[in-house]
Amino acid sequence: MNETLYTIGKFAKKTGVTVRTLRYYDQQEMIKPSFVSESGRRYYKDEDLVVLQQILSLKFLDFSLQQIRELLAAADGDLTSSLKMQKELMIQKQNHLNRVILSLDHAIGIFETEKRPNLQILSFVIDSIQNEEGHMDWVKQNFPERYAKRVESITGDEWMELHKKTALLFQEMKEALKTWKPESPQVQRLVGECLDMLAGILGEQDILTDMISLDLDWEGIGEKAEQDLFSVSPFTRQEEKLIEKAFEHYYIGRGIQSHD
Structure with missing residues (x-):
């Protein structure tokens, strides 16, 4: 049974990302088309959707593109370690944001006074x-x-x-x-x-x-x-x-x- 091939436009529509984003991920060697015709047209398969979902998930977790590239090639053990490290970084960011919000609250309170x-x-x-x-x-x-x-x-x-x-x-x-x-x-x-x-x-x-x-x-x-x-x-x-x-x-x- 032949696999379904999607043009880059159809694949973008199917996945909810833009054609520009798919081209960029291709340039960054994160997800490449499964097939490129002699005329240069890009085609994707359903299995490429799994890779793209992984990229989008890691991006949502605030991993950098370089980190995502490394994780896509990593073993499960490395991925687990990376996720734990990312969680710790997110906690640090959260604490920082909480302090920024607290500082803003105090600053607003100070500047709302007459003097x-x-x-x-x-x-x-x-x-x-x-x-x-x-x-x-x-x-x-x-x-x-x-x-x-x-x-x-x-x-x-x-x-x-x-x-x-x-x-x-x-x-x-x-x-x-x-x-x-x-x-x-x-x-x-x-x-x-x-x-x-x-x-x-x-x-x-x-x-x-x-x-x-x-x-x-x-x-x-x-x-x-x-x-x-x-x-x-x-x-x-x-x-x-x-x-x-x-x-x-x-x-x-x-x-x-x-x-x-």
Whole structure:
């Protein structure tokens, strides 16, 4: 019994792909016609449909054309391994997309406020979201367990509100430093608000006294935080120097000469 031959046009119509796509797959040596006439006309058989279905399935699974070529020639064991690897890659992509969506939600929430922060602060917030797991590990390594547990207990909605408050507070600090000195009441008020917000995150009412009483290498922790945590800063170097002076003045004003 003779096998049915399909012209490229009929095969395209039968499979739901375009003639252009079939020609491209032919060029990429992924699926070639079963027969080519002397005039150059391409003909396909029903068995070619199986190969095309495999290509389309792998393409749906987000394999690259190079990977598909390799898989078409692979043994079942290799295919199983490749599918597992692709699944892991898809999970990674899914996690990345979830973080992108979360970052967009937070960004929208921040920019819907009356006082909109600048791009530098927004970049800081997004970087914090993207590196949340690494930041959490860092807290566990450098601070007492009770602080890590408190931070871990914060819900997604609470973090969104904290990011909004942080962005607005940092924006207000940037604007204040343009006009006022670090020791001014206006800037000192903002330093107090920063510590109050930190107290809320860590669950400590008197955060300044509690943190200073801890037997920790604060200078070393500060240097590690700058190196390991914050690849994006919400402040310029000049602003950071002014903020450091503002905090020093705040400590001195409360009888704390050093926080080493």
